[in-house]
Structure formats: structure tokens, C-alpha cells
Amino acid sequence: MRWARIDDAGTPTYAIVEGEALLPVTGTPFGEWKKTGTIRPLAGTKLLLPFEPKTFYACGLNYAGHVREVAAKIGQPATLPTQPDVGYRANNSLIADGEAIVIPQDATEKVQYEGELVVVIGKRAKHLTRKNALDYVLGYTVGNDVSERSWQKSDRTLWRAKNTDSFAPMGPWIETEVDLAGLTTKIRLNGREVIQFPTNDMIFGVVDFLVAMTTYLTLEPGDMLWMGTEGATENMKDGDVCDIEITGIGTLSNPVRRGA
Amino acid sequence: MRWARIDDAGTPTYAIVEGEALLPVTGTPFGEWKKTGTIRPLAGTKLLLPFEPKTFYACGLNYAGHVREVAAKIGQPATLPTQPDVGYRANNSLIADGEAIVIPQDATEKVQYEGELVVVIGKRAKHLTRKNALDYVLGYTVGNDVSERSWQKSDRTLWRAKNTDSFAPMGPWIETEVDLAGLTTKIRLNGREVIQFPTNDMIFGVVDFLVAMTTYLTLEPGDMLWMGTEGATENMKDGDVCDIEITGIGTLSNPVRRGA
Numbered sequence: 001m002r003w004a005r006i007d008d009a010g011t012p013t014y015a016i017v018e019g020e021a022l023l024p025v026t027g028t029p030f031g032e033w034k035k036t037g038t039i040r041p042l043a044g045t046k047l048l049l050p051f052e053p054k055t056f057y058a059c060g061l062n063y064a065g066h067v068r069e070v071a072a073k074i075g076q077p078a079t080l081p082t083q084p085d086v087g088y089r090a091n092n093s094l095i096a097d098g099e100a101i102v103i104p105q106d107a108t109e110k111v112q113y114e115g116e117l118v119v120v121i122g123k124r125a126k127h128l129t130r131k132n133a134l135d136y137v138l139g140y141t142v143g144n145d146v147s148e149r150s151w152q153k154s155d156r157t158l159w160r161a162k163n164t165d166s167f168a169p170m171g172p173w174i175e176t177e178v179d180l181a182g183l184t185t186k187i188r189l190n191g192r193e194v195i196q197f198p199t200n201d202m203i204f205g206v207v208d209f210l211v212a213m214t215t216y217l218t219l220e221p222g223d224m225l226w227m228g229t230e231g232a233t234e235n236m237k238d239g240d241v242c243d244i245e246i247t248g249i250g251t252l253s254n255p256v257r258r259g260a
Numbered sequence: 261m262r263w264a265r266i267d268d269a270g271t272p273t274y275a276i277v278e279g280e281a282l283l284p285v286t287g288t289p290f291g292e293w294k295k296t297g298t299i300r301p302l303a304g305t306k307l308l309l310p311f312e313p314k315t316f317y318a319c320g321l322n323y324a325g326h327v328r329e330v331a332a333k334i335g336q337p338a339t340l341p342t343q344p345d346v347g348y349r350a351n352n353s354l355i356a357d358g359e360a361i362v363i364p365q366d367a368t369e370k371v372q373y374e375g376e377l378v379v380v381i382g383k384r385a386k387h388l389t390r391k392n393a394l395d396y397v398l399g400y401t402v403g404n405d406v407s408e409r410s411w412q413k414s415d416r417t418l419w420r421a422k423n424t425d426s427f428a429p430m431g432p433w434i435e436t437e438v439d440l441a442g443l444t445t446k447i448r449l450n451g452r453e454v455i456q457f458p459t460n461d462m463i464f465g466v467v468d469f470l471v472a473m474t475t476y477l478t479l480e481p482g483d484m485l486w487m488g489t490e491g492a493t494e495n496m497k498d499g500d501v502c503d504i505e506i507t508g509i510g511t512l513s514n515p516v517r518r519g520a
Contacts, residue, residue, distance in 0.1 A: 055350045060417070085416040088348035090315045092477045104476060126425075156345040157320070164476040165386075216364060216424040217352045 002250075003029045003139065004173040005048040006040070012048055015040070017173055029138060029174065030122060030221040049096045050141050050174045051120065054222040056089040058116075058145065059209060062202045062228030066114075069232045073110075074153040084204035084212045089145075089226065090163045097171035100257045101146055101236070104164060110149035111236055111256075114229035115187045115244035117199050118143040119206055120174050125219040133210040136219065139176035142244050142252040143226050144169040147233070169244075169254040178248060180206060188243040189234060197230040199246055262510075263289045263399065264433040265308040266300070272308055275300070277433055289398060289434065290382060290481040309356045310401050310434045311380065314482040316349040318376075318405065318422075319469060322462045322488030326374075329492045333370075334413040344464035344472045349405075349486065350423045357431035360517045361406055361496070364424060370409035371496055371516075374489035375447045375504035377459050378403040379466055380434050385479040393470040396479065399436035402504050402512040403486050404429040407493070429504075429514040438508060440466060448503040449494060457490040459506055 002017035006024065014029060015022040022040040027033030030051075061067045061081055071078035095101070103111050122138030145168065151161035162168075183199035204212075209225060236242055238258035245251040262277035266284065274289060275282040282300040287293030290311075321327045321341055331338035355361070363371050382398030405428060411421035422428075443459035464472075469485060496502055498518035505511040 055352065057350075081416055083415070086419045087417045088350060090317075090348060090477065092315065092480070155343070156341055157347045159346045159473070160476040165478050213419070216420040217350065218425050220352070 001139075001176045002173045003050060003176070005050050006045055007048060012052075017042060029176075047097050047172050049094055050171050051222060053091055053094070053224045054220050056091055056094075056168075056224060056226075057086045057213070058089045058226040059084070059202075059204070059228040060087045062204060063197070063230035064203060065197075065231045066229055067203075070152075073149050081203055084209045086209060086213055086225070087158075089158075089168060092165055093163045093168035095166045095169050095254070097169070097252050098254065099169065100166065100255045101144075101169060101242070102166045103148075103236075103238070103256065103258045105259045107148045107164075108150040109235050109237065112147050112149060112233035113187060113189070113236055113242045113244070114145035114147055114233055115185050115195075115246075116143040116145050116229050117183070117185070117227040117246060118170060119210075119225040119227065121219045121223040121225070122221055124221060125210070126214050126217075128210050128214040130207055130211055133207045136210065137206070138221070139174040140178045140246075140249055141170060141174050142172075142246050142249055144242060144244050144252060144254060145226060145229060146236075169252055171252050172250050175249045182248065184247045185230070186245040186247070188245070189236065190240055191243075194234055195231045201230065202227060261399075261436045262433045263310060263436070265310050266305055267308060272312075277302060289436075307357050307432050309354055310431050311482060313351055313354070313484045314480050316351055316354075316428075316484060316486075317346045317473070318349045318486040319344070319462075319464070319488040320347045322464060323457070323490035324463060325457075325491045326489055327463075330412075333409050341463055344469045346469060346473055346485070347418075349418075349428060352425055353423045353428035355426045355429050355514070357429070357512050358514065359429065360426065360515045361404075361429060361502070362426045363408075363496075363498070363516065363518045365519045367408045367424075368410040369495050369497065372407050372409060372493035373447060373449070373496055373502045373504070374405035374407055374493055375445050375455075375506075376403040376405050376489050377443070377445070377487040377506060378430060379470075379485040379487065381479045381483040381485070382481055384481060385470070386474050386477070388470050388474040390467055390471055393467045396470065397466070398481070399434040400438045400506075400509055401430060401434050402432075402506050402509055404502060404504050404512060404514065405486060405489060406496075429512055431512050432510050435509045442508065444507045445490070446505040446507070448505070449496065450500055451503075454494055455491045461490065462487060
């Protein structure tokens with residue numbers, strides 16, 4: 001099942017995506033819901049962020065190739081993580097499918113995409129096991145963890161390198177039926193494929209993170225976990241369009257603007 | 261004005277603290293509100309978290325003495341921050357005044373308090389100036405940034421060292437009338453004062469952070485910023501009570517338990 005969110009006369013409303021149709025519901029996929037009986041066309045309907053996240057967790061360095069690339073870019077030795085230590089991003093940076101990534105005027109040209117699998121938590125969770133962890137996942141969406149590499153190198157935290165307003169496009173919807181092992185991430189810049197990788201080829205997988213995290217902390221419905229990206233990334237500039245496709249989930253597409 | 265939050269027959273309700281009385285309101289201090297006309301005694305009333313925060317920002321190393329102490333504890337050289345790079349914590353870790361800090365059973369004995377000034381954002385804010393930044397602050401409360409020092413040393417992020425459930429006591433209320441320069445933070449362990457410091461003696465102050473942050477990101481009503489702590493900290497153990505007082509704001513008091 002695919003869950004999108006649309007604007008219904010000023011009210012954010014969840015809608016099931018069925019083929020080319022949107023079926024609005026009352027309620028939310030995190031709890032009870034019921035179809036309203038109305039139908040809207042998917043084509044031409046502006047999709048909102050697929051949900052309003054609570055805590056924004058991010059895995060950081062979670063693919064071996066990317067760890068080596070980032071280390072080289074910021075001039076530090078590459079060290080593969082030895083345990084699933086989660087990090088954080090902030091919700092101010094989120095934008096929906098189709099909305100513009102706005103590069104601040106004082107950013108360098110090194111503003112780069114990172115295509116990521118996003119895990120959406122569906123139920124309150126603590127002390128998950130390897131066996132039950134995925135039962136607490138509502139579904140998956142697609143994220144672009146936009147990164148300004150000069151700030152990533154110069155700053156003590158990732159506050160502006162990765163959390164500048166508009167630096168976290170996410171969408172287009174939440175897919176609940178996903179075979180993690182079968183996913184492929186494909187990133188296109190202006191239609192040209194720049195990288196393709198097996199989405200699940202992570203240093204620590206979704207289950208590893210959920211089990212480790214919930215040993216110490218409680219996850220809530222609406223919390224989310226961005227799983228990191230693979231490989232080298234390229235610069236994006238004013239006028240570009242960046243697409244992140246994860247097969248079986250969908251394609252997140254965002255234009256890029258340089259702020260005035 | 262002091263804003264607390266209480267449970268009114270299952271509904272979290274804001275209330276003005278006047279002397280020994282609580283005056284419940286309809287609405288919230290972030291928008292419109294009106295006194296209900298009822299009065300409840302402050303004594304004996306359980307206070308909730310003073311508000312439900314959105315993004316939980318934290319300044320990290322922001323007092324010179326503490327930077328040197330932490331560096332020594334985790335065996336790294338002390339480096340004073342050269343710019344206000346903000347970090348993040350997670351809301352799962354929050355507990356209210358009077359609630360128990362629960363130390364996980366596999367934590368070492370090095371679980372320590374950190375008394376911090378908490379800045380509560382009242383209005384949507386971007387591109388703040390040194391002149392108007394404090395106009396966007398609703399008020400201030402008190403936080404205890406509980407830290408497990410062995411995890412702080414071993415892990416790549418602070419996810420369990422500082423974000424384990426119950427590791428962020430906050431309260432008891434929001435004080436809106438504050439003279440930052442006049443505040444003193446006093447930390448007591450089982451009634452014994454362990455440290456006292458001028459709260460505003462920060463490497464980067466509230467205005468520095470708000471101006472820097474909003475150059476790149478939008479703050480929302482209900483976002484909050486923990487300002488860091490000063491000096492050496494001590495271990496807390498099962499049965500202890502830790503009080504963080506900031507003069508002019510109030511005292512946050514929490515018992516400590518070791519989890520089973």
C-alpha cells in the first residue's frame with residue numbers, strides 16, 4: 001500500500017495511492033483510517049511531505065564506498081563504523097517532492113545529493129528484537145540528504161552542512177510493502193544516471209539499527225530513520241533537477257536553485 | 261510570567277504560576293490563551309514537561325572549564341569551539357521535574373549531571389539579528405543533560421551517551437522574564453552543592469547561537485536550545501537526587517534509579 005498526503009482545502013489529508021488515483025481517508029496510517037469515498041487524480045495533484053516526522057534520525061556513514069569518498073573529500077582518514085551509532089537531522093530542512101532545494105548564496109559549489117532509504121516508524125517501540133523489529137515499521141520512503149561539503153569539513157556538527165532549510169527533500173509517498181533485499185537506488189542529475197547501488201548493501205541494516213537504538217531509547221510513531229547513501233556524489237547547481245529513485249518505492253524529484 | 265503544564269483530567273493544560281497558585285488557561289503561551297478562572301495549588305500538583313518540544317537543539321561544549329574537563333575525561337585534547345555550531349538531542353530522552361533518571365543496567369558508574377539553561381523559541385524565526393533575536397524567545401527553563409561518559413567516549417555520536425530514555429530532565433516551568441546576565445546555575449547532589457557558575461558565562465551566548473542558526477534554518481515555536489554546562493561533573497548513582505537551580509527561573513529536581 002502507498003500512502004501519500006495531499007492538501008484538501010487547507011487540511012493535510014492522507015490518501016492511498018492506487019495506480020493513477022488518490023483515495024483520501026479520514027484518520028492516519030499510524031492509527032485508524034477510513035476511505036472518504038472520494039477520488040482524485042494522482043497526476044497534477046501536489047503531494048505534501050508524506051507525513052510530519054517527529055524525531056529525525058540519520059545513520060550517517062553506512063555504505064563502505066561512501067565512507068571512503070567522504071573521508072577523501074574532507075581530508076580525513078576513512079574509518080568504517082564498528083557499531084550502529086545513529087545521528088540526528090532537523091525537520092526544518094524537509095521539503096516535499098517537487099519543491100526546490102535552495103542553496104544559500106554563501107555556500108560553495110560543493111552542494112551534493114545523497115540518495116537514502118527512509119524508514120518510517122509505525123508503532124511505539126522499545127527493546128525490539130531481530131525477529132520483530134520490522135513489524136514496527138509502517139513503511140519506507142525516499143530522502144535526499146543534501147550536503148554542503150565545505151561546511152561538513154569546517155563545522156563541528158552538521159547543523160548547516162546538512163540541515164539548512166530545504167536540504168532534506170523527502171517523498172513522494174510511503175510504501176508499506178517492501179522487500180529490502182530487492183531494492184535498487186538510482187540517482188539521476190538532469191536525467192543522467194550518476195550512480196546506482198543495491199539499497200540494502202549497508203554496513204548496518206535497518207534491523208541492526210532498530211534493535212540497537214531501542215535497547216536504550218523509545219521510538220514513536222512518526223519517528224524516522226534515514227539509512228545513508230553509497231558512492232561518490234556530484235555537485236548540484238542552479239537549474240539542475242535531482243531524481244532519487246528507489247525501485248519498488250518511487251522517485252523523489254527536486255529542482256535546485258541558488259538563493260539570491 | 262511563569263508557564264507550567266499540568267494534567268487536567270487527562271488533558272495537558274498550560275497554567276500560569278502565581279506564587280503558590282496555578283491558574284489554568286485555555287490555549288497556549290505560544291499563541292492565544294485565556295484564564296479559565298479556576299485555581300489549583302502549586303504544592304502537591306504534579307507538573308508535566310513545561311511544553312512538548314519540536315526540534316531539540318543543544319550547544320554542546322559551550323563553557324571553557326567544561327570543555328577542558330570533558331576532554332580530559334574522554335582522553336582527547338581540549339579545543340575551544342571557534343564558532344557556534346549547534347548539535348541535536350532527541351525528545352525520547354525528556355522527563356519532567358520529579359521523574360526518575362533511570363540508568364540502564366549496562367551503563368558504567370560514570371553517569372553524570374550537566375545543568376543547562378534551556379531557551380524556548382516562541383515565534384517562527386529566520387534571519388534574526390543581534391538586536392531582535394531575544395524577541396523570538398518565549399522564555400527559559402532548566403535542563404539536566406545526563407551523560408554516560410564511557411559511551412560518550414566510545415560511540416561515534418551521542419545517541420545513547422546523552423539520549424537514552426530519561427536522560428534529559430527538563431522543567432519545572434518556563435520563566436518569561438529573565439535577565440540573562442544576572443543568572444547563576446547551582447547544582448546539588450543529595451542537597452550538597454557540587455558546582456555554582458554564572459549561567460551566562462558561555463563561549464557563545466544565546467544571541468550568538470540564534471543569529472548564526474537562523475542564517476541557514478527556520479526556528480519554529482516550540483523548538484528549544486540547550487546552552488551547555490560548566491565545570492567538572494560528578495557521578496550519580498541509584499538513590500541520589502540531583503537538583504539544578506537557575507536563580508530567577510527555578511529548580512529542577514530528579515531522583516536517580518539504576519534499571520533492573
